[in-house]
Amino acid sequence: MEHGSTLLRDAVVYLAAVVVLVPLFVRFKLGAVLGYLAAGILIGPSVSGLVGNAEQTLQFAEFGIVLLLFVIGLELQPSRLWALRRDIFGLGLAQVLLCGLGLTGLLLLLTSFTWEAALVVGLPLGLSSTALVMQLLNERHMAATAFGERSFSMLLFQDLAIVPLLTVVGALSRAPVANPEPGWVMVAKTVGALAFLVAVGRFVLPRLFRIIGTLGAREAFVAAALLSVLGSALLMASLGLSMALGAFVAGVMLAESPYRHALETDIEPFRGLMLGLFFIAIGMSLDLSVVVANWGLVLALVVGVMAVKTASIAALARSFGTDWRRAVQMGLLLAQGGEFGFVLFAEAERGLLISHSAAQMFGAVVTCSMALTPLLFRLATRWLEPASDAGRRDGPESAGTADHGGHVVLVGSGRVGQVIAQMLRARGVGITAIDMDAELIDITARFGNTVFWGDGTRLDILRNAGIASASALVFAIDGQWDPKPVLAPIMAEWPDLPIIARAYDRTHSIALRQAGLDQVTRETLESAVAMGRNVLAALGTPETMIDAIEAEYRRRDLERLDLQVISGDMMTGADIIIRGALDLSTAPDPAALGEIPPA
Template sequence: MAIGGDSTLLRDGVVYLAAAVAIVPLFHRLKLGTVLGYLVAGMIIGPHLLGLVTDPEATLAFAEFGVVMLLFVIGLELRPKRLWDLRYDIFGLGSAQVLLCGFAITGALLLTTEFTWQAALVIGLALALSSTALDVQILRDQGKINTPLGTRIISIHLMQDLAIVPLLIVTTALSRTPTPDAPEGWEIVWKSFVAIGALVLAGRFLVTPLFRLIAQTGTREVFVIGALLMVVGSAFLMASFGLSMALGAFIAGVMLADSPYRHEVEADIDPFRGLLLGLFFMAVGMTLDLSIILSEPARILLYVIILLGVKFTVIAVLARLFGSNWRDSALTGVHLAQGGEFAFVVLTAAESGLLLASEASSLFAAAVTVSMALTPLMIAGVDRLAERESDDHDVDGPEKAENAPAILVGYGRFGQTVNQLLAARGIPVTLIDRKPGQIELSGRFGQKVYYGDGTRLDVLRIAGAEEARLLIYCNDGQQMTNETLAAVRRTFPNLKVLIRAFDRRHVIQLVNADCETVVREVHESAVLMGRAALKAAEVDEKTIDAIEAEYRERDSERLALQVASGDLRAGLDLTYGTYPLPANEGLGEIPQIDDDDIVPDRSTV
């Protein structure tokens, strides 16, 4: 069978693949990140250097579906309830970030350039948005996407994606050449609500039955086609209303997050996402016109400094005000300091509306691209500063640890007890904690603890997770999630994983997790305290044992109901209620006692 005479597409495909294979692994080996490798590969093969590919805009238009699929996968990981739990970060921190960064960049441009206030405002708001594709890929590479830091950063990105609609409305309103056919601002708003409402309804009532029908056929390729239809269809619906395709895919993903087919859909989409996202970064690198940078290096440097400096400062301060520590605040700032892909859309609209000259638009586009290229380096620099801070405290990283059969993450009071029991059996343990103060204190007592974030795959690999048999999470809070655990299990299938759960909610979240044991951190100690209280009230030992057994049975039954429904109020009738108890709420044959029967016992337990 003969192949058509035009082999340009095949040749370009070979160029893209060869450049990626040659350059990306090198950057990964140098620990500079795969994203920067894709950007540099695109610069090299693009029209401004070797000229092996001459039409980066066409590639970029196609590769934007990588961003669409990325947002779809993120949506799959955020169930509607979890999304509601993030409303504080999305609408509070996210809105503050967009507005304050936009106004701060506008002020900086008015002070340092001769732009009109209309042009400065549009540019400032456009540059306030960051690159979701770039940032999320970096978070994925570092294993941080499901950490509290990663969740907060993604929440801000979601608000930025929502902000593109009002931003386009502002750009249209300030345009000096409004076209008669241009839609009114309120028209765009109601269309947005219509499109989002249609996606929500389709996801709620159509998608799950559709996938159930496809699954019944037992045909794998049809399931893949259905997943792609879900992504492309949601993107097309939003694009037809002039809205963000990525936002539409994200909403579709959220609607599918509670579906039993979520994991299979994610597995089918992931290969396409990875390929198209890499192509997207290469296309961004190809658009970087080095001649513009060389002709106006001072202006571009000024724009890059304003962009990165203002956004980093504002975002870091905001993150601190919203409860992050200074380290995470700095990381949040550096992750979100770059310009984003939506800036290209807004700059084009501003140029069409005569708010911005073509040359200025090109300079800002170059500044955005440079900021994206610098982001992996800046993040690596901040990470190294954090490591240097650890070095200043005379702490070592897990690379200095000898491989042990067990890795314990979080060496606080809980972790110390677990380590004592393992040590009593002679089982060597590699101890990891991310608090230099705790590591120092442990060292004074002769215990070697290594500095690192044990939820990160690279840290676990360095600590010897590929050879270990046990991975024990004793860190406090809710740092471990289903998604993080799934990534750990995929990467290190040989490990048995034990997790300290923060509370009942955390247990419910981890119920589908593939781990050996989930332990509620205060449950057993609370039961012991309850036994001590009953003993102090002079309840006999046999009755105390019966009460404990009854309580444990009811608690297990209630937890099973909560897990099955996801509702904390499930099984409420199994609890004993508030004091005083109704007559029928006792423990059957176990008698209740009156207040007068309680005798104070001042002994400590």
């Protein structure tokens, strides 16, 4: 019971610090990440001591990075990943080697380390913080740009480099090991684990989500989403590999599945909370006594590390075709030490290569560099990116093709939605189709069409489907649905977005119109009018008279609908309904049009 009350008290302290500091930092445009770090420093052992055991909190909060990499993987289709291979394996490899070796040389100059100790510290310092960088890019809506993709390519290779770096630390270790594991065994484990994750993500998980989606069990779907993330992380952790890398591979394998948007929506709340807790734990782990005792060396190391990494990354990015302003900006964005540095420093300490105080000091260097990055990146964005270049994209070209008619989010892919989709494709319009029917999704996939699973009336699903950049939103849902709770938040957040809706019947059409929609189509109206025309033609009615009858019916129907929308009474305008033969003597005589050739 006492443990439970302590845990509850710690949770209250965490939340209180976040609620107070994060909005304050956001208000002064310092960024949420810096607010989380400040909250961790404030409540940590070095300042107030309200919460202790930063290492345990950090181990738990690392799941925030796991969830982040899974979400990133969901947004990167394998074809997109293949398009970035030059940046991942070319620029990423060059960055890890150049920064790691450059910092090794810096440590040899500033410290009394042996070359082995300098190497096992310099290589980890060459890594950057995936969690911090991606959070900063997402805050500024830059993750999907070429700048963001090039930055992420380097981060992804750094995750791949964890295994070789652990191998280097193990090879240089001075600690006696009973049964040392050869490096090739660890590499074989890595390849085997990745192959297994690819197979499971490609063949097993989509079928699992299809079964759960067919049953409509929302809680089970959320549980399955978390299971896929944590299961992949557990597999990699059991082999001593990067949990985040396993989650990323699982995400990439599900990126082309129809459940991508629903998965991203359900994971997002957990990701946000856990990532915030991770940054708090980083702030808590900062030992101010070590910083104060070695403030001169810590300051020199922070400045030296960030300067070496900024210069190296900027030079590499420039050599890969990035504009020099963006190259410097990229260098400052990736100049900090990374979260995996804590892991590698601990391994180096266990290997008797560095002392405990040295591990603490370099942990402080990483934390300080992470705290400085949001400020430096914000200044770099202001100074180095002119307003005219704000939207410029450099580096690798986008793998997708530009659509001629923009992008449309289509909710409902049944009988009506499929017709709409074909007409939009004929215009070259990009479509993101959403439907709740898993069986329908499988059927449309056989015809080469992609439909994503999810509830398209939920704002969070629509947001992940790209409604913010859409040219139009189309509701082609079968049956009646309450428009007010669905449309009100959409129209409030995107007031200029055109919304076209399918109405089940006249009553539903009135409800949609009263909710604020102007473009509403009753699903049976056009087919009924077409059938009426066919019947009239079968009775020998002249074409011009059929046109006149249709025009008169539409005029009366629209007039009555307007009156019903205003009054809210279905009986309003009942006297306008056609109840007998109309006087169509004013209709043009079809014989008088004989000299005009048919269209």
